[in-house]
Amino acid sequence: MSSDYARPDAAPVAHAPRLHGHLPVLDGVRGLAVLLVVFFHTTHLSDQSAAGRATWWLAGAGWSGVDLFFVLSGFLITGILWEAKGQTYYFRNFYARRVLRIFPLYYAALAVSFLVLPSLVGRLNLDERITTEGAVWYLLYLSNFYQLWTDTTHPILGVVWSLAIEEQFYIVWPFLIAAVSYKGAIRLCLGTIALAVAVRVGLTLYGASEESTYVVTLCRVDSLALGALLSLALRHPEGKGISAFPWMRWAPWLALPVVVALIALPMGPAFKTVLRTGGYTAVGILYTVLVYRVVAAKPGTLLHRFFSNRVLLMYGKYSYAIYLVHSPLDAILRRTVLKTPLMQVGGSDFPVQLLFYVVAASLSLGIALVSWNLFEKHFLKLKDYFPYSERPAPTPAPAPAPSGSPGAAS
Numbered sequence: 538m539s540s541d542y543a544r545p546d547a548a549p550v551a552h553a554p555r556l557h558g559h560l561p562v563l564d565g566v567r568g569l570a571v572l573l574v575v576f577f578h579t580t581h582l583s584d585q586s587a588a589g590r591a592t593w594w595l596a597g598a599g600w601s602g603v604d605l606f607f608v609l610s611g612f613l614i615t616g617i618l619w620e621a622k623g624q625t626y627y628f629r630n631f632y633a634r635r636v637l638r639i640f641p642l643y644y645a646a647l648a649v650s651f652l653v654l655p656s657l658v659g660r661l662n663l664d665e666r667i668t669t670e671g672a673v674w675y676l677l678y679l680s681n682f683y684q685l686w687t688d689t690t691h692p693i694l695g696v697v698w699s700l701a702i703e704e705q706f707y708i709v710w711p712f713l714i715a716a717v718s719y720k721g722a723i724r725l726c727l728g729t730i731a732l733a734v735a736v737r738v739g740l741t742l743y744g745a746s747e748e749s750t751y752v753v754t755l756c757r758v759d760s761l762a763l764g765a766l767l768s769l770a771l772r773h774p775e776g777k778g779i780s781a782f783p784w785m786r787w788a789p790w791l792a793l794p795v796v797v798a799l800i801a802l803p804m805g806p807a808f809k810t811v812l813r814t815g816g817y818t819a820v821g822i823l824y825t826v827l828v829y830r831v832v833a834a835k836p837g838t839l840l841h842r843f844f845s846n847r848v849l850l851m852y853g854k855y856s857y858a859i860y861l862v863h864s865p866l867d868a869i870l871r872r873t874v875l876k877t878p879l880m881q882v883g884g885s886d887f888p889v890q891l892l893f894y895v896v897a898a899s900l901s902l903g904i905a906l907v908s909w910n911l912f913e914k915h916f917l918k919l920k921d922y923f924p925y926s927e928r929p930a931p932t933p934a935p936a937p938a939p940s941g942s943p944g945a946a947s
Contacts, residue, residue: 561850564854565846566853571853572898573598580890582887592887611763633922638857641913647676663868685749729761750813763821763825867897
């Protein structure tokens with residue numbers, strides 16, 4: 538949030554964030570998140586030219602797409618829960634709608650991974666570790682703990698640890714939101730953020746594995762809580778919005794040096810220590826700023842136009858299926874048509890890597906389109922049986938002027 542916005546004498550613009558109903562521009566943010574993850578997982582370059590090194594450097598930041606998903610989930614889910622709070626079927630409707638959105642495709646992906654692909658390992662030359670081992674953990678949305686305790690990752694389901702964290706969050710968060718006042722909800726978010734940082738620091742000092750601070754729910758819940766905090770701040774009961782929390786303006790300035798350090802440090806012990814202690818929180822803060830800026834952006838501005846472009850909107854709309862299928866697809870491509878190590882063209886595998894990106898991203902989108910039209914949308918129609926009733930909400934405070942300084946959305 539902007540430091541200009543926090544000043545009483547700041548001159549706000551007339552546009553105010555719209556918080557209710559479907560926000561298409563957030564599909565664009567979701568599209569960016571999934572493309573970051575796909576970019577990260579489909580980079581198999583060995584080229585050491587300037588272009589190759591730059592590609593690896595950019596791809597290395599793709600892991601943070603998961604944190605952007607976490608921030609978005611915290612923002613949207615908390616908004617839904619807060620506006621539905623006190624309704625007769627608060628819990629039933631929330632969980633029913635989550636089940637209809639998440640379970641069908643997730644369990645379809647598990648069925649393919651555990652029942653179909655193991656029999657095709659030899660025929661498609663897939664990883665021999667594609668078996669039914671650990672299936673129960675995945676069925677129960679505990680794959681993140683399975684990944685930690687066994688120190689193994691399923692070859693094609695390695696991405697679902699983040700879905701497990703979100704599902705565990707969904708189980709607990711509605712009860713916490715239902716039990717607290719507005720001030721209590723703000724404290725809950727701040728306490729959750731502090732807890733995540735404390736647990737990561739404690740595990741790091743104790744000498745726990747890097748995996749523990751990456752996949753354990755309490756270690757990664759700060760990004761979800763940051764999104765939740767922004768959602769609540771914009772729903773201030775008196776309509777003050779984020780101006781009611783002037784301390785928020787300092788958050789990005791505290792986070793920025795940490796993110797700069799992550800960018801500047803070479804991969805090694807120092808980088809990993811910064812990342813697993815305060816780094817995840819810093820990245821989450823800056824992504825929360827991004828969500829706020831996008832929501833508050835006036836239509837026609839550069840930021841709004843960027844996140845409203847057709848490519849990002851399309852990838853955002855189908856991001857859930859893309860997230861689930863891109864890793865199995867990558868595994869198949871790497872062992873069949875576009876094999877790794879990638880083919881050299883003129884002494885470089887950079888051209889084939891570009892082709893790999895296009896094929897992987899296009900096929901992932903194509904499969905997601907089929908999934909949506911033949912499968913997902915039919916379950917989503919059932920959400921109409923579990924509606925949230927409409928109730929008036931306080932008018933959000935105006936957004937800051939575009940010329941304001943980087944803002945904290947914490």
